[in-house]
Amino acid sequence: MENSYHVPVLLKECIDGLNLKPDGVYVDVTFGGGGHSREILKNLGKDGVLIAFDQDPDAQRNKIDDPRFHFVDQNFAFLKNNLRLLGYRSVDGILADLGVSSHQFNEPERGFSTRFESALDMRMDKQGSLTAADVLNTYSEDQLHRIFGIYGEVKNAKSLARSIVSGRVDQPILTLSDFKKVAAAHIPKGKEHKYMAQVFQALRIEVNAEIKMLEDFLVQTADVLKSGGRLVVMSYHSLEDRPVKNFLAKGKFRGEVEKDFFGNEQKPFKVITRKAVTADAAELERNSRARSAKLRIGEKI
Structure with a gap:
């Protein structure tokens, strides 16, 4: 199912970036076709946990039948509250793939595509x-x-x-x-x-108020990630990449990084990817959507 729904971009790089521990708790906040989620589960032991978020009703059809898997029918901007409802105050890693899935573009009635005659809808939720x-x-x-x-x-x-x-x-x-x-x-x-x-x-x-939702989500990741936990975010245009890059580097979206009384920088993440990770030639040949993908990774300090 997930292959026709959406081919995951930079799959290996995302999984490596999460630095998975077999018994860790991980969150895939953009479940979609479940490609990234399935790969995460392959790397977890029996005590590992994966929580997936997606507000798109079509994504629910791809839910994974696995006792370690929990599905949350919500936008990732409500990350913190929903994790608490499930009993998790902190997690070991969070993955976000900010692209619109190929499936959404290929469903005429969703109104996302410029190829099909349809009503102009475009609601993810x-x-x-x-x-x-x-x-x-x-x-x-x-x-x-x-x-x-x-x-x-x-x-x-x-x-x-x-x-x-x-x-x-x-x-x-x-x-x-x-x-x-x-x-x-x-x-x-x-x-x-x-x-x-x-x-x-x-x-x-x-x-879909995408930029506000993204900023709300990023701020919450700093609260819910354990020390040493990883945030892995893949974006497809500069409007998304900019807030991700700024937040990982400075802990804020605009202005300079804040410092304490002693001049120490006050920021929640250490940047793991100095330069955004992009797809290699082999992946671009397999999947043209990978062309604009930029992957950034931060580690909670």
């Missing part, structure tokens, strides 16, 4: 109330300009936002074809796919 269509039909021109510019790095974000706001007056933008009609004049010839991918990335990040 089906219980969430905000959809991509809501964003396009209710956000102001300034708000749309901001999310396309910051989250999608779309070149003509301002004029695209203006066209959406004037276009939706005649008819709401509910499907991919509705959007393409309104945006047609702004899509650069020969670069349609890249442009639409950037716009859709921006909408997806906004709908």
